[in-house]
Amino acid sequence: SAVISQKPSRDICQRGTSLTIQCQVDSQVTMMFWYRQQPGQSLTLIATANQGSEATYESGFVIDKFPISRPNLTFSTLTVSNMSPEDSSIYLCSVAGSGRAADEQFFGPGTRLTVL
Amino acid sequence: QQQVKQSPQSLIVQKGGISIINCAYENTAFDYFPWYQQFPGKGPALLIAIRPDVSEKKEGRFTISFNKSAKQFSLHIMDSQPGDSATYFCAAFDYKLSFGAGTTVTVRA
Numbered sequence: 153s154a155v156i157s158q159k160p161s162r163d164i165c166q167r168g169t170s171l172t173i174q175c176q177v178d179s180q181v182t183m184m185f186w187y188r189q190q191p192g193q194s195l196t197l198i199a200t201a202n203q204g205s206e207a208t209y210e211s212g213f214v215i216d217k218f219p220i221s222r223p224n225l226t227f228s229t230l231t232v233s234n235m236s237p238e239d240s241s242i243y244l245c246s247v248a249g250s251g252r253a254a255d256e257q258f259f260g261p262g263t264r265l266t267v268l
Numbered sequence: 269q270q271q272v273k274q275s276p277q278s279l280i281v282q283k284g285g286i287s288i289i290n291c292a293y294e295n296t297a298f299d300y301f302p303w304y305q306q307f308p309g310k311g312p313a314l315l316i317a318i319r320p321d322v323s324e325k326k327e328g329r330f331t332i333s334f335n336k337s338a339k340q341f342s343l344h345i346m347d348s349q350p351g352d353s354a355t356y357f358c359a360a361f362d363y364k365l366s367f368g369a370g371t372t373v374t375v376r377a
Contacts, residue, residue, distance in 0.1 A: 153314075156311075193369075193370075194270075194357060194367045194368065194369050194370050195312065195357065195365075195367045196367075197364050197365065200364075210364070244311055244312075254361070254363075254364070255299075255300035255302075255317075255361040255365070256300070256302070256314065256317065257302075257314070257365060258314060259304075259311035259312045259313070259314075260311050261310060261311045262309075262310070262311045264309075
């Protein structure tokens with residue numbers, strides 16, 4: 153499977169600020185996704201990062217709050233904008249196995265965000 | 269609401285015992301059922317997965333049992349080891365992955 157890295161691994165931010173999280177994959181992948189995992193909770197899909205077009209957001213998530221870029225087939229960023237303490241979560245990127253459908257997904261190590 | 273219901277929330281098993289985690293769903297469009305293992309501070313790792321055309325899949329000490337008519341599937345961890353202590357998530361895929369709430373497994377030495 154692909155090797156996925158995320159930066160930063162963790163951060164502590166002040167409310168009202170924004171943080172951009174990077175996801176880098178060591179091989180080209182068609183599908184990349186961003187998830188949120190609130191403390192002690194399950195994973196929730198935020199959006200699908202589409203290369204060359206706007207991301208596809210799930211219900212409850214909007215582009216103004218979580219802008220996503222996908223400039224190429226190995227890299228994506230997620231920005232958490234105008235943060236509040238409720239945004240404190242682990243943010244995870246995932247990729248679908250190359251050449252497969254989006255079902256078999258592999259996750260990065262996550263970015264642990266704390267908002268004060 | 270949660271599309272995949274997972275139980276129990278936590279379980280404790282002795283070393284060498286069997287851990288069993290159950291999941292249930294209603295959406296018949298789901299066609300792929302993976303299990304993920306997550307250690308504290310790490311991202312979830314794909315452990316084993318099954319498609320609805322088979323009733324059982326085994327990989328080492330991990331087995332998925334799938335009951336299509338009952339819309340249920342389960343993970344069995346045989347000969348549980350302390351290194352298996354982690355949180356396990358079941359999931360189901362239609363156009364996206366929907367995750368269960370997670371089960372924290374503790375294996376006592």
